[in-house]
Amino acid sequence: MTTRRKFLEKISATSVAVPLLYSPLNLFASSTVPYEGPVLNVAIMGLGSYGTRVAEAMQACKRAKLVGVISGTPSKVKKWQSTYGIPSKNCYNYDNFDAIKDNPDIDAVYVITPNGLHKDQSIRVAKAGKHVICEKPMGINAQEGQEMVDACKAANVKLLIGYRMHFEPKTVAVIKMRKEGQFGDLKFFQGQSGFTIGDPNQWRLNKELSGGGAMMDIGIYSINGARYMLGEEPIWVTAQETKTDPVKFKEGIDETIQFQMGFPSGAVANCLSTYNMNNLDRFFMTGSKGFVEMQPSTGYGPIEGRTHEGPLTQPHITHQTLQMDGMAALIFDGIKPIVPVDGEEGVKDMKIIDAIFQATKTGEKVML
Structure with missing residues (x-):
């Protein structure tokens, strides 16, 4: 097995840079140099x-x-x-x-x-x-x-x-733009995540196996997306639940939840999670200098989007291929993605989901 040093020497010889943060368009996904690590x-x-x-x-x-x-x-x-x-x-x-x-x-x-x-x-x-x-x-x-x-x-x-979007090229490009200040002071994020679910007997509609309904399955994309798009952690949530079919969506299985999150900067997020509407894979964010709109924003691809500077043109690469190569790079070399994919990142989303469920029951703002 070739050592990491010899591998990097080979890469240097072909003038391919080694990224400090994992890039979806890195040498592992796009280079013709054989990998021997x-x-x-x-x-x-x-x-x-x-x-x-x-x-x-x-x-x-x-x-x-x-x-x-x-x-x-x-x-x-x-x-x-x-x-x-x-x-x-x-x-x-x-x-x-x-x-x-x-x-x-x-x-x-x-x-x-x-x-x-x-x-x-x-x-x-x-x-x-x-x-x-x-x-x-x-x-x-x-x-x-x-x-x-x-x-x-x-x-x-x-x-x-399994945060595949943290490796997706267009998503990474938008996060880099935000980090560089190209959107200015961020004001608002909107996340719409949903589809019409089919088989009423599937495990996703079983509270014991799923832990909830649409929020656990698809709403988590808007939660995580708000966090990586705005680059902040929310400090409060409010939420309202709507259920039109209590037979299909039994107790503990949410059909539709609208939820809001507030951030330290003053930015707010307004999101929708549902199992009863299609065509809802969309992110929008605006700031004092520009905006970004992505639709589809989290599907398996290709992701599509535009900003105030024009269309996002990064090529589509299968998300799970990038994810698994990126995770290997993290484990072996400590090369981290632009947004974490560790267990602590997962817990942050779970705390927000817990708070959203609490807010739907109490009708009150829940502080995080």
């Missing part, structure tokens, strides 16, 4: 639709490789073995996956199961000595998230959350 060997836990999307995207990764699976469905395991060439010794179920502690072929596990299972499964992975990548939301409340952070620290492993 360490590779993050990943097992995916949960072989549903999103797990499949991640697996497919990882085929283009240079720093991360799919090597194992964890599933409760033997037929899925067999299919993935055939599709991705996964050896039987790297296949586990939900009862025996603690045995990964004795498998040196696996470095990390990406937990892509229902929200209500994240905490216990992530803690078991950490206790097995493997890095944890957990899909968002990281748990069903902030307390669970903090327990996950503490467990991973105790086990001396990384806890990373």
Whole structure:
């Protein structure tokens, strides 16, 4: 295996700069120089639709490789073995996956199961000595998230959350513009996140498995987006819930929530999270010098957008490919994305979600 020093010498020879912060258009995603450094060997836990999307995207990764699976469905395991060439010794179920502690072929596990299972499964992975990548939301409340952070620290492993947008080129470009002051003093952010959900019997509409409804699944994008677009942490929230179908959206499963957040600078965010409306993947932010509008803003891509300076033209690269290569760079080299993807970042979102749910029940402003 080539050392990092030799690898950087090769890169220097081709005049490709090594970024101080992970750039989506970096050498790992776009360079023709063969990569010879360490590779993050990943097992995916949960072989549903999103797990499949991640697996497919990882085929283009240079720093991360799919090597194992964890599933409760033997037929899925067999299919993935055939599709991705996964050896039987790297296949586990939900009862025996603690045995990964004795498998040196696996470095990390990406937990892509229902929200209500994240905490216990992530803690078991950490206790097995493997890095944890957990899909968002990281748990069903902030307390669970903090327990996950503490467990991973105790086990001396990384806890990373599946924030793919933190690596997405157009999103990164907008954040850099904000950091450079190109929007001036920021005044207002609007986030609209929603779609019309289908099958009423799916796990997302089961309180025990999901921890909530649209807010946990799609509203979290507007929460996280407001934070990275404005570059601040909110100090208060207010929220109002609307439910038109109490049969489909049972107690504890939110259908539509409008929520507001206030920030230390005086900027405010006005957001919508829903399972009952389509065409709602939009961010808008305005400041004293300019604006940005993105629609779609968080879908799988391509992301589209414009600012006061014109269209955003950064190329589309599969989000999960960038995410997994970026996370490998973080684990091996400490190269951090422009916005954190660690467990502490996930807990911040969970605290806000907890406050929003509280505000919908009390009708009062909740201080953070």
